[in-house]
Amino acid sequence: MKRTVLVRNARVAAMGAVAVLLVVAGVWSSWASAQHVLLSKGREHGTLTVTGCTEEMCSGRFVPEDRGSSRSTVVIARSVAVAKGRTLPVVVKPGTDEAVRTGWAGGLHAWLPLGGALLLASLVIGGGLRMTRTAWSSAALGGALLLGTFFAL
CATH class of the missing domain: 2.40.50 (OB fold (Dihydrolipoamide Acetyltransferase, E2P))
Known part of the structure; x- marks a missing residue:
């Protein structure tokens, strides 16, 4: 019984760390270009x-x-x-x-890596953490960002 709880908690912690790592990497990668678009004054x-x-x-x-x-x-x-x-x-x-x-197209293009990271993280959130609503929200946000960039460019 205790071993099952321990394994489940370890899985949740590992998958949570992977999901957070994906999103942080997406933000980090996006910020290299996005800072120049957002803070252009x-x-x-x-x-x-x-x-x-x-x-x-x-x-x-x-x-x-x-x-x-x-x-x-x-x-x-x-x-x-x-x-x-x-x-x-x-x-x-x-x-x-x-x-x-610059502009909407440049801003969306700068945040494109975050959109991909959100899509990847949604798979980890849904499959590894069993949080389906959060996974669908993450996937919808990432997909909207990717589609918005596609249509803006």
Whole structure:
């Protein structure tokens, strides 16, 4: 009897730790880009016209909003939404020439890893913790974030 309770509690603790780890990793991964979109006050804003792409990065002509900037080109991470010839509103990461897309599309794209983490965590929550309502809520939130990003881009 005591062994069964011990095993059940160990399973719940392990699955809870895995679910929390997944969500924390999703937030951590998302925050690397999301901080520049959400906390963009005082940062360099402008538009990027994509002129060329490599396997991982795209570069292009940068037109700053304040016209006081000395930079004329910036790079942005390549994604399905970044194509040659597109003009995107961006904010430049401080101290670099790397830009991040702004607005709703940029904000949702920045939180995309969290959406995937919520979907993965929902499997652990439902299967390992047997918390079906919480699992469905996590899956719905993650799925909504992924679909919102898809339609915004």
